[in-house]
Amino acid sequence: MPLAFADRLNNVETSAIRELFKLLGKPGIISFAGGFPDSAMFDVAGIRAASERVLAEEPGAALQYGATEGYQPLREQLATFMQGKGVAGLAPEQLIVTTGSQQALDLLGKTMIDPGDKVIVEGPTFLATIQCFRLYGAEVISAPVDGEGVQPDALERLIVEHHPKLVYLIPTFGNPSGATLSLERRKRVLELAARHQVLVVEDDPYGDLYFGEAPPASLLALSAQVPGSREWLAHCGSLSKVLSPGLRVGWLIAPPELLARAVMCKQFSDAHTSTFAQATAAQYLKSGAMPATLAHVRTVYAERAQAMGDALRAELGDAVEFVQPRGGLFLWVRLTGARGQERDAGALAKRAIDKGVAFVPGTPFFSQNPDAATLRLSFATADVAKIREGVARLGQALKG
Numbered sequence: 011m012p013l014a015f016a017d018r019l020n021n022v023e024t025s026a027i028r029e030l031f032k033l034l035g036k037p038g039i040i041s042f043a044g045g046f047p048d049s050a051m052f053d054v055a056g057i058r059a060a061s062e063r064v065l066a067e068e069p070g071a072a073l074q075y076g077a078t079e080g081y082q083p084l085r086e087q088l089a090t091f092m093q094g095k096g097v098a099g100l101a102p103e104q105l106i107v108t109t110g111s112q113q114a115l116d117l118l119g120k121t122m123i124d125p126g127d128k129v130i131v132e133g134p135t136f137l138a139t140i141q142c143f144r145l146y147g148a149e150v151i152s153a154p155v156d157g158e159g160v161q162p163d164a165l166e167r168l169i170v171e172h173h174p175k176l177v178y179l180i181p182t183f184g185n186p187s188g189a190t191l192s193l194e195r196r197k198r199v200l201e202l203a204a205r206h207q208v209l210v211v212e213d214d215p216y217g218d219l220y221f222g223e224a225p226p227a228s229l230l231a232l233s234a235q236v237p238g239s240r241e242w243l244a245h246c247g248s249l250s251k252v253l254s255p256g257l258r259v260g261w262l263i264a265p266p267e268l269l270a271r272a273v274m275c276k277q278f279s280d281a282h283t284s285t286f287a288q289a290t291a292a293q294y295l296k297s298g299a300m301p302a303t304l305a306h307v308r309t310v311y312a313e314r315a316q317a318m319g320d321a322l323r324a325e326l327g328d329a330v331e332f333v334q335p336r337g338g339l340f341l342w343v344r345l346t347g348a349r350g351q352e353r354d355a356g357a358l359a360k361r362a363i364d365k366g367v368a369f370v371p372g373t374p375f376f377s378q379n380p381d382a383a384t385l386r387l388s389f390a391t392a393d394v395a396k397i398r399e400g401v402a403r404l405g406q407a408l409k410g
Contacts (some may be wrong), residue, residue, distance in 0.1 A: 080107025183338025
């Protein structure tokens with residue numbers, strides 16, 4: 011007799027990105043598919059020193075069970091970190107530590123979503139968020155995005171029509187769009203949250219990875235300027251893209267009632283995030299090493315992003331259109347079909363693998379009305395020479 015699995019699994023399918031990785035065993039392949047930071051830029055010496063200080067100064071606490079809300083020294087360091095980014099008056103008790111920001115999204119799904127509830131996301135958006143919210147039975151509705159992020163007028167129409175349980179946005183260097191919500195639009199979004207009393211979830215794993223000029227302040231930081239908006243705002247942060255994914259350190263800032271329920275659900279899930287990882291992250295932040303680390307990765311990623319944009323213009327020309335990213339890890343491309351060339355990114359992806367280069371087609375990033383002409387390229391893990399070679403191979407694949 012077959013196992014009877016939960017009905018909720020009928021709402022989701024295996025990640026298209028994870029499935030793509032099964033095809034990457036070909037020797038010499040250049041991958042623009044992953045959403046990973048470059049492991050060569052991890053501050054191994056700094057993390058080693060932090061972990062050694064943990065074991066020398068606080069081994070009992072770091073190796074023991076801990077509070078579900080998070081390791082208190084880390085909560086204090088994260089509050090200071092966020093205050094440095096313009097979030098005035100944030101107390102450690104106003105955030106909880108999560109096992110990556112992905113767990114924060116899962117906790118929001120557990121605490122907020124009932125089967126049949128409607129949730130609004132950007133179109134396109136982070137694939138795992140679509141999967142997470144659908145797992146809890148949500149109907150996931152797509153709001154249009156352009157080069158300045160989500161379009162507030164369209165978002166308001168969707169809010170009025172659907173009365174969503176929450177709105178999920180990546181305002182800064184979105185995954186996969188790379189778009190950054192303008193300051194004006196950020197304030198509009200906060201006004202919508204307060205006016206319609208709808209929870210807005212701000213996911214901000216990439217905001218510190220800017221090239222040159224810093225992006226506008228986060229929704230969380232700006233909420234002080236929009237009366238009534240803070241009580242309708244949740245903020246997810248992460249050290250994965252700026253320090254190390256392996257530490258699995260994220261955090262959730264939310265209204266007190268929501269935070270309390272998230273803590274309760276986390277107790278059922280993993281009891282607490284690794285205390286040793288938390289203590290290591292706390293020591294690292296306390297050491298003052300983060301600014302130099304961020305400065306380094308910003309410089310490297312900026313160079314790679316520019317190299318990829320230049321190569322796309324040189325190799326593919328009018329066959330593609332894109333907005334040059336100002337930060338983050340991704341470049342979002344649309345095939346134009348110019349001169350009768352390929353417009354189906356899925357078909358192109360198969361030919362690209364044969365040419366020795368991989369990317370992720372854009373279709374899975376849409377909860378509705380997918381655009382088959384789109385694709386996501388990550389410039390994070392390939393050096394400039396490999397980026398140029400990989401884009402040249404992509405040009406060959408486009409020509410057939």
